[in-house]
Amino acid sequence: MTLLKPSANAEPTALAPDPSSLSSRAVRAWTERMAVRQQRDGTYAVATESGHTYVVDLRDHSCTCPDHEIRGERCKHLRRVAIEITARRIAPPGRQRARCDVCEEVTFVPEEAEPPHLCGNCRVAPGDIVVDRETGDSLVVAEVMNERANEYVIEATGKTVAAHDTNDGYPKDDIVVEVTYLGDATRNDNPRRYAFPYSRLNHTDAELVG
Numbered sequence: 001m002t003l004l005k006p007s008a009n010a011e012p013t014a015l016a017p018d019p020s021s022l023s024s025r026a027v028r029a030w031t032e033r034m035a036v037r038q039q040r041d042g043t044y045a046v047a048t049e050s051g052h053t054y055v056v057d058l059r060d061h062s063c064t065c066p067d068h069e070i071r072g073e074r075c076k077h078l079r080r081v082a083i084e085i086t087a088r089r090i091a092p093p094g095r096q097r098a099r100c101d102v103c104e105e106v107t108f109v110p111e112e113a114e115p116p117h118l119c120g121n122c123r124v125a126p127g128d129i130v131v132d133r134e135t136g137d138s139l140v141v142a143e144v145m146n147e148r149a150n151e152y153v154i155e156a157t158g159k160t161v162a163a164h165d166t167n168d169g170y171p172k173d174d175i176v177v178e179v180t181y182l183g184d185a186t187r188n189d190n191p192r193r194y195a196f197p198y199s200r201l202n203h204t205d206a207e208l209v210g
């Protein structure tokens with residue numbers, strides 16, 4: 001299991017707004033049955049209880065419904081799309097929903113992003129300095145692989161990352177991170193890479209400069 005970092009924002013909060021404080025359009029946006037679907041062009045199709053489907057475009061705050069087009073109101077469909085994005089049920093324009101490959105939380109990634117997908121809490125990027133929990137060595141992230149510890153075979157030994165005794169305590173299905181040793185990385189233009197299970201690496205706030 002990968003432990004989730006505690007949320008940075010642990011303030012007590014209500015999940016739904018107080019309906020008595022909302023306008024009638026806002027109440028309908030929360031309470032009516034609507035199905036929201038993200039479309040390829042970045043708009044959202046909102047199917048309503050009454051059987052209509054309207055197209056919401058958040059980029060110009062437009063909706064094809066009469067309430068918006070004729071009365072110029074911020075209609076319940078626009079509001080509903082915003083609510084669903086805030087609740088992480090659908091992705092904002094240009095992004096897609098993905099499950100983090102480390103902690104499995106739902107996160108949003110750019111539409112063209114290749115896996116692995118990592119959420120903000122789990123993200124490591126090339127150049128980040130991490131620490132090997134087993135040895136205390138400082139390492140530099142070279143690449144986050146789209147392979148799990150029980151899939152990635154280390155050439156030198158012919159064994160998977162998960163099969164190495166030193167990785168016994170870490171999940172077999174951890175994603176694999178290729179790293180270099182910090183000393184090598186600073187001395188050598190083409191430092192040798194080593195493969196580690198994600199959970200064996202302790203994040204730091206440091207990154208390699210230059």
Ligand SMILES: [Zn+2]
Nearest residue numbers: 063065075077
């Ligand atoms: Zn509308």
Ligand SMILES: [Zn+2]
Nearest residue numbers: 100103119122
């Ligand atoms: Zn995550």
